[in-house]
Amino acid sequence: MDPVRSQRPRIADVAREAGVSKTAVSFAFNRPDRLAPETATRIRAVADHLGYRPHPVARMLTQRQTMTIGVLTPQALSVIFSNPFFGAFSEGVALAAEESGYGLHFISPLQGSLARAMSRATVDGVVAIGLSDGHPEVEQIRQAGLPIVMVDSSALPDHGSIEIDDVGGARAAAEYVIGLGHRDILVIGVEPPAPGGPDPDGVTARRLLGYRQAFAAVGAAIGDEQVMLGPASIDGGIAALGRAWENGQRPTAVLAMSDAMAIGAMQELRERGLEVPAEVSVVGFDDIDLATHVDPPLTTVHQPIRRKGEEAVRLLLSVLEHGARAKPEHRRLETRLIVRRSTGPVSGHRRVPPERPG
Amino acid sequence: MDPVRSQRPRIADVAREAGVSKTAVSFAFNRPDRLAPETATRIRAVADHLGYRPHPVARMLTQRQTMTIGVLTPQALSVIFSNPFFGAFSEGVALAAEESGYGLHFISPLQGSLARAMSRATVDGVVAIGLSDGHPEVEQIRQAGLPIVMVDSSALPDHGSIEIDDVGGARAAAEYVIGLGHRDILVIGVEPPAPGGPDPDGVTARRLLGYRQAFAAVGAAIGDEQVMLGPASIDGGIAALGRAWENGQRPTAVLAMSDAMAIGAMQELRERGLEVPAEVSVVGFDDIDLATHVDPPLTTVHQPIRRKGEEAVRLLLSVLEHGARAKPEHRRLETRLIVRRSTGPVSGHRRVPPERPG
DNA sequence: ACGGTCGCCTAAACCGGTTTGCTAAACCGG
DNA sequence: CCGGTTTAGCAAACCGGTTTAGGCGACCGT
Numbered sequence: 035m036d037p038v039r040s041q042r043p044r045i046a047d048v049a050r051e052a053g054v055s056k057t058a059v060s061f062a063f064n065r066p067d068r069l070a071p072e073t074a075t076r077i078r079a080v081a082d083h084l085g086y087r088p089h090p091v092a093r094m095l096t097q098r099q100t101m102t103i104g105v106l107t108p109q110a111l112s113v114i115f116s117n118p119f120f121g122a123f124s125e126g127v128a129l130a131a132e133e134s135g136y137g138l139h140f141i142s143p144l145q146g147s148l149a150r151a152m153s154r155a156t157v158d159g160v161v162a163i164g165l166s167d168g169h170p171e172v173e174q175i176r177q178a179g180l181p182i183v184m185v186d187s188s189a190l191p192d193h194g195s196i197e198i199d200d201v202g203g204a205r206a207a208a209e210y211v212i213g214l215g216h217r218d219i220l221v222i223g224v225e226p227p228a229p230g231g232p233d234p235d236g237v238t239a240r241r242l243l244g245y246r247q248a249f250a251a252v253g254a255a256i257g258d259e260q261v262m263l264g265p266a267s268i269d270g271g272i273a274a275l276g277r278a279w280e281n282g283q284r285p286t287a288v289l290a291m292s293d294a295m296a297i298g299a300m301q302e303l304r305e306r307g308l309e310v311p312a313e314v315s316v317v318g319f320d321d322i323d324l325a326t327h328v329d330p331p332l333t334t335v336h337q338p339i340r341r342k343g344e345e346a347v348r349l350l351l352s353v354l355e356h357g358a359r360a361k362p363e364h365r366r367l368e369t370r371l372i373v374r375r376s377t378g379p380v381s382g383h384r385r386v387p388p389e390r391p392g
Numbered sequence: 393m394d395p396v397r398s399q400r401p402r403i404a405d406v407a408r409e410a411g412v413s414k415t416a417v418s419f420a421f422n423r424p425d426r427l428a429p430e431t432a433t434r435i436r437a438v439a440d441h442l443g444y445r446p447h448p449v450a451r452m453l454t455q456r457q458t459m460t461i462g463v464l465t466p467q468a469l470s471v472i473f474s475n476p477f478f479g480a481f482s483e484g485v486a487l488a489a490e491e492s493g494y495g496l497h498f499i500s501p502l503q504g505s506l507a508r509a510m511s512r513a514t515v516d517g518v519v520a521i522g523l524s525d526g527h528p529e530v531e532q533i534r535q536a537g538l539p540i541v542m543v544d545s546s547a548l549p550d551h552g553s554i555e556i557d558d559v560g561g562a563r564a565a566a567e568y569v570i571g572l573g574h575r576d577i578l579v580i581g582v583e584p585p586a587p588g589g590p591d592p593d594g595v596t597a598r599r600l601l602g603y604r605q606a607f608a609a610v611g612a613a614i615g616d617e618q619v620m621l622g623p624a625s626i627d628g629g630i631a632a633l634g635r636a637w638e639n640g641q642r643p644t645a646v647l648a649m650s651d652a653m654a655i656g657a658m659q660e661l662r663e664r665g666l667e668v669p670a671e672v673s674v675v676g677f678d679d680i681d682l683a684t685h686v687d688p689p690l691t692t693v694h695q696p697i698r699r700k701g702e703e704a705v706r707l708l709l710s711v712l713e714h715g716a717r718a719k720p721e722h723r724r725l726e727t728r729l730i731v732r733r734s735t736g737p738v739s740g741h742r743r744v745p746p747e748r749p750g
Numbered sequence: 751a752c753g754g755t756c757g758c759c760t761a762a763a764c765c766g767g768t769t770t771g772c773t774a775a776a777c778c779g780g
Numbered sequence: 781c782c783g784g785t786t787t788a789g790c791a792a793a794c795c796g797g798t799t800t801a802g803g804c805g806a807c808c809g810t
Contacts (some may be wrong), residue, residue, distance in 0.1 A: 041537050042536065042537050044765095044766060044767085045766065045767060045768095046766085046767095054789075054790090055789065055790050055791075056766090056767080056768090056790090056791095057768085057769080057789070057790060057791080058788090058789060058790080060767070060768055060769085061768095061788095061789085064768080068787095068788080068789090069788070069789080070787080070788060070789090073788080073789085085535045087511055087535075087536060088511075088766085088767065088768095089766050089767065090511065090512055090513065090514045091449060091452045091453050091458070091514050091765090091766080091767090092453055092765075092766035092767035092768085092795090093766085093767060093768080094449045094514065094767095094795095095449050095450055095453055095765090095766080095767075095768090095795050095796070095797090096766090096767055096768045096769080096794075096795050097767095097768075097795090098795075100449070100514075101512055102497070102512075110486065110487075110490055111482065111483070111486035111490065111496065112483045112484075112486040112487035112490065113483075115479045115480070115482045115483045115486060116479065116480070116483055116681070118476065118479070120479075121473045121474065121476070121478075121479050122473070122474070124469070124473045125469070125470045125471075125473045125474055126470075128468065128469035128470040128473060128498075128500070129468075129470035132468055132469065132470065132500060132501070132502060132503070133503070135502050135503055136502075137497065137498070137499065137502065137509065137512060137513060138469065138497070138498045138500075139460070139495065139496070139497045139498075140486075140495070140496045140497075140498065141495065142486070142490065142496075143490070144490060144493050144494075144495065145490070145491070145493055151495065153445050153446075153448065154448055154459055154460075154495060155448065155495060156448045156449050156452065156458075156514060177443045177445075178400065178445060179399045179400050268681065268682075268685055297685065298685075301685055323474070323626065324626075324682070327626055327655065327656075327659055328686070328687075329686075329687045402795095402796060402797085403796065403797060403798095404796080404797095412759075412760085413759070413760045413761075414760090414761095414796090414797080414798090415759070415760060415761080415798085415799080416758090416759060416760075417797095418797070418798055418799085419759085419798095422798080426757095426758080426759085427758070427759080428757080428758060428759090431758080431759085446796085446797065446798095447795090447796050447797065449795090449796080449797090450765090450795070450796035450797035450798085451796085451797060451798080452765095452797095453765050453766070453767090453795090453796080453797075453798090454764075454765050454796085454797055454798045454799080455765090455797095455798075456765075
């Protein structure tokens, strides 16, 4: 018949027990200098004895800050965590957040609705990755007055952003295989999150542009049938390469927009009896840790994934601390081609002539 | 001279603007049935026009729930995200959380203090992975009245837990290599998070026990010099194998407690001119996705990583919803050996005789 | 005309803290 | 002994919502 009144001790309980006011208790925790030393000590002792901890939510409410930053992803976390790229990005984010004493809250569509997830989230600011500008949630966030830093989406002028040189990186990759003599190419790309055609401004579009620029420069074109999209995972790469092959594509080089997909493609090539790089060259993108550890080590376009996460957080924190007066910064990080052993000169002969034999 | 009074519209603003009470506005959002339909519509229109969203923190405070679950890790997120195992585990956690409408908050030591991080965190419950029982934070969490589910630590009776059969899995792995004729073994283990000796109850200890049981059954023993610890990553595996080799160990089989480490070990073996599995067999633990994709595909002990995350969350949610009256459940998931191609019979001869030649 | 329902809406209390005046006592120099 | 300054602590307002307990008028049956 006694349902344990008030599970958790409140500040008033401590105050009563210690024979002081709530204010005193609050001071004992937050501004001990405003209390006689021994009073502060005594209050803390009572609090300890009662097992009292200030309720974090109540504290957030009065202080108007949560000491938490949100990581916003347009895709479900359950799919995004399977991409090693995201793991590395999160490392960077976590590093910067932890060292500044901020917690991390991952925000992804709840029951299909990113908006619903956003309105529940208690964060001081948001790092959004891969969220295209048009996305309605961006508007919602701005209305909520939350600072936001966009990663990998072309920037809106009034919030910070971190980008990489996607076009340049892709172009470098393509130029390299062109230099090796390759002209028959297959592009394996990352499917945009929203099923509704590639977002015109997305990563995929920018990298494709880079590839196309390089080929255009030597008078070649990349047709749509040479571009295969899929999810950014090893299995996605396997599937994409498989589909291309079934469609009759017989490239001498594969340009993948993600290392995970490149690794899948290599594996599927081997499965089909093709040697990498002797018969087919493969280039990835991202330079995830794994890229050096596969066999053969993957030629790929390096981007500073962890640093991207770190800088995004630092940009956000600078806005949080200096108020919105710091005008939004747009930072672009470099990419560079890393040549390893998954690429080689085009072989003089084709084992399986693509057209009529003889 | 007008610093934008009240950045964000409050419920009182909406009430005034719509000419109703705060209560009515609240009802318009939460219990429209208690209002005349057209009143509710009008209020919502006004709210919309003002760009009003209920403040999530205030809402949390009155409803006494945050709709958020915490994932507690004793290590910094910046190190833990580099382990593919954790990515897969998070996938499972995210899947179950998202489908129930819960958000995810990752809790890791802030500036070195897990306790500080915990007291800031606004969550309804906690899934703790790899937190040994003795950890003082467990006590803190209980005092805070937060439900908790422990993953991979031997259970305290009064909260739920998810475990796997570490001992059995390790024993199966060891028995298998014993059956292949191997007697010269190297164990590569996961270094416990806290630098202070292996926790006697941790995963590492349990798996080691399994290995030892199997070898004891054939009258062999695994000496301490045959056990090498390191961080659970590819590089950790490389380093561990390297160190063992420098110490003069010449095993014919390597038992690793993590696939990432096993992959690193394989790579380092190849680096040193040894063939896997012809000259040295390698067994992993976990069966991460990558295990099928390396060359050769890795023989390993499978554990249902994603399901572990899912079930932990479901256990937690059932406590959250049925109150603490549901008595804590302890669930143990199965492990099983998956034989792939990184293991083979011990070769009859040693290329490099370990002792005096001839 | 009257008591009883019902439908719609509100005032006030509450969630659990922090913060802003303010008061009363102690201290201090002259 | 007196006016002024510190010091220690308090009451009350506030953060931004939700929820309880009614109030009030319209409608209804008699």
